Amino acid sequence: xxxxxxxxxxxxxxxxxxxxxxxxxxxxxxxxxxxxxxxxxxxxxxxxxxxxxxxxxxxxxxxxxxxxxxxxxxxxxxxxxxxxxxxxxxxxx
Numbered sequence: 001x002x003x004x005x006x007x008x009x010x011x012x013x014x015x016x017x018x019x020x021x022x023x024x025x026x027x028x029x030x031x032x033x034x035x036x037x038x039x040x041x042x043x044x045x046x047x048x049x050x051x052x053x054x055x056x057x058x059x060x061x062x063x064x065x066x067x068x069x070x071x072x073x074x075x076x077x078x079x080x081x082x083x084x085x086x087x088x089x090x091x092x093x
Contacts, residue, residue: 001060002051008035014045024057026050 007027018025030047052060 001056004049004051006046007049008033008044008046011043011045014047019054022053024052024054026052 014027014030016027016030018027027047027049030045033044033046034041035044
């Protein structure tokens with residue numbers, strides 16, 4: 001797993017989740033910015049990105065499912081929802 005802060009890219013790349021042949025990209029905090037290149041300005045996007053190999057991502061998801069199951073077995077609906085919301089955020093390591 002590799003965490004990269006402040007990745008800059010195009011609107012096409014500024015998607016929350018992408019799977020390539022060998023890597024899973026999870027992008028968070030996507031923001032539109034204006035970059036200055038000399039006298040020209042252009043729109044771009046900046047985000048924080050976590051890159052997983054496919055095997056790492058499967059392992060990561062399996063751990064998150066276990067956490068969700070533990071919360072579900074522990075009872076309250078609020079706890080399950082909070083755990084699920086946490087799962088949707090990428091573990092920073």
